[in-house]
Amino acid sequence: MAGSKRTTKKTPVTKKSGTVNPPANPMWGGQFAHAPAEILSRINNSICFDQKLYRQDIQGSIAHARMLAKQKIITDGDAKAIVTGLKSILADIEAGKFTFREALEDIHMNIESALKDRIGSAAGRLHTARSRNDQVATDFRLYVRDAFDALDNALMALQKSLIARADEHYNSIMPGFTHLQAAQPVTFGHHLLAYVEMFGRDRSRVQDARKRLNESPLGAAALAGTSFPIDREFTSKELGFDRPMANSLDAVSDRDFALEYLSVVAICAVHLSRLAEEMVSWSSAQFGFIRFSDAFSTGSSIMPQKRNPDAAELVRGKSGRLFGNLVSLLTTMKALPLAYNKDMQEDKEPVFDTASNIMLCVQAMTGMVADMAVSKSAMLNAAGVAYANATDLADWLVRELKMPFRDAHHITAKLVKIASGKSKSLEQLSLADMQSVESRIRKDVYSVLSVADSVKSRKSYGGTAPDNVKKAAANAKKRFLS
Ligand code: ARG
DSSP states (O other): OOOOOOOOSSOOEOOTTTOOOOOOOOOTTGGGGGOOOOOHHHHHHHHHGGGGGGHHHHHHHHHHHHEEEEEEEOOOHHHHHHHHHHHHHHHHTTEEEEEEOOOOOSSSHHHHHHHHHHHHHGGGTTTTOOOOOHHHHHHHHHHHHHHHHHHHHHHHHHHHHHHHHHHTTOOOEEEEEETTTTEEEEEEEHHHHHHHHHHHHHHHHHHHHHHHHOOETOOTTTOOOOOSOOOHHHHHHHHTOOOOOOHHHHHHHOOHHHHHHHHHHHHHHHHHHHHHHHHHHSSSSOOSEEEEOOOOBBBOOOTTTBBOOOHHHHHHHHHHHHHHHHHHHHHHHTTTOSOOOOOGGGHHHHHHHHHHHHHHHHHHHHHHHHHOEEOOHHHHHHHHSHHHHHHHHHHHHHHOOOOOHHHHHHHHHHHHHHHTTTOOOOOSSHHHHHHHOOOOGGGGGGGGGSSSHHHHHOTTTTTHHHHHHHHHHHHHHHHOOO
């Protein structure tokens, strides 16, 4: 630009065509003669989504202003005016009386500009020893911290609902599946408690990631720190952080906390989608294990008989966008040089989308778990089909005839073949049929062939025996709900 004459005028500039360019952005337009191209405004503008951060932005600014006054960087009078002004802006936004302006780009400049309108020039002192880079990092951490806490609470409510149903069904027998083929009978309570464990691990991931998130970027300024005598410990404490972040470059360029949030949610969405899928199957006429009330069923506009499990399908389906949001931010962050880059403005929409959708999913799932009516008879009937007691017969051969398990497996397979040839279940085979394969089989073999006996016998730690499940439900209450 050397030698070229630049206009420093900030008044509207008349172009040849006679159209008038609006003035430059008053927040940073010192060296700019006029406004950005319309398309730059549109691609650059984030106020349409980052207005969600208004509360965190004001909270961060109040802490910063108080610190500036405490350190005598600004006067107490200015700090007071700033804090009062910010609180009035907060009240107006919450009352729906605030107009966000696209020309001011983002939430930070919208609020600072409104502050200037309300308190005059003292507003200009708020940005001392601060940059939008540490400001947005602070706001976003506060937002994600709340999102972690909300998720933790919602998952606890889901666990509560699952544990209550598990306790109620500690003795309800259903087929346990592998390869979606009936494998061995289990109790419905045991099946539900498996999900309680998964959501428990999700919660421990939430709590773990929250600890790592809870450091304050505020005071890192643009990237290098500041020459003002700020007190980062003070602002960190004011905002409920454990400590200030140790490196200013890292503080403004790190988005690990958002990536961890999206990852934790993605794994949680895997769990939700598995339960949702099971609910879709169980509520079909072919399974008939559960039925949703009208509150959780939708009809078809053409087929009058339909009761569709839409909420379960949507929980299953939304896992797609939740995974996508993680991949989206991973890709945005990949290979970004230090420190702040505008690319990072793309961090917000995936996180906002994930935050609202995961809450919908967890809450809908909680509602469905409480709502579902369970058909014990349909489950019990299904548990008895497809030779789900074959392992019990093999185990009897091992226990009573001291047979190696591998031999018992072969003999049982032969018996299953004979039974299936006669269209009978194992317990319907005569003793003579049994003895035609293994002469030492006795009458008491029949005592282990009922599904109830099968389930009752699985008393090993973590197994499905009703006594275990009753205790496991009580234990889960202590581990997760207190
Ligand atoms: N709206 C921006 C964002 O979300 C705020 C930070 C802007 N910083 C900057 N140096 N332009 O990332």
